[in-house]
Amino acid sequence: MNADAYHRHFMTKVAPHLKDIPGHRGASLLRCEAGDRVEFLAVTFWESIEAIRKFAGQNPDVAIVEPEARAVLAEFDDFARHYEVAYNSTSDAE
Numbered sequence: 001m002n003a004d005a006y007h008r009h010f011m012t013k014v015a016p017h018l019k020d021i022p023g024h025r026g027a028s029l030l031r032c033e034a035g036d037r038v039e040f041l042a043v044t045f046w047e048s049i050e051a052i053r054k055f056a057g058q059n060p061d062v063a064i065v066e067p068e069a070r071a072v073l074a075e076f077d078d079f080a081r082h083y084e085v086a087y088n089s090t091s092d093a094e
Contacts, residue, residue: 002072003038007031009068010042018044023051037074045085052082 010029018024025045032039046052052060063080070076 002074003031003040005072006040006069009066009072010040013066013068014042018055021051021055023047023054049082056080 007029015027015029018027023046025047027042027044030041030043032041046055049060056062056064060082061080063076063078065073065076065078
């Protein structure tokens with residue numbers, strides 16, 4: 001199943017790589033069964049836009065989708081959106 005292949009790719013290739021980037025603060029891979037398809041949403045946390053650029057390059061609004069992921073995904077967004085955390089129940093910081 002392609003969903004399992006993408007999940008495995010994220011866990012074995014993407015997540016370990018992200019941990020090595022200074023300023024990376026965590027990641028979540030969300031999964032939603034949508035009829036006969038599976039949708040994923042990768043959410044990553046960073047200390048700054050500069051840290052994101054270390055991963056994504058000078059244009060952090062362009063999504064990084066590796067060839068291995070492209071091979072198993074039916075479709076994907078070619079853009080990334082960036083948000084500031086307004087509230088996080090798992091953090092003591094406000």
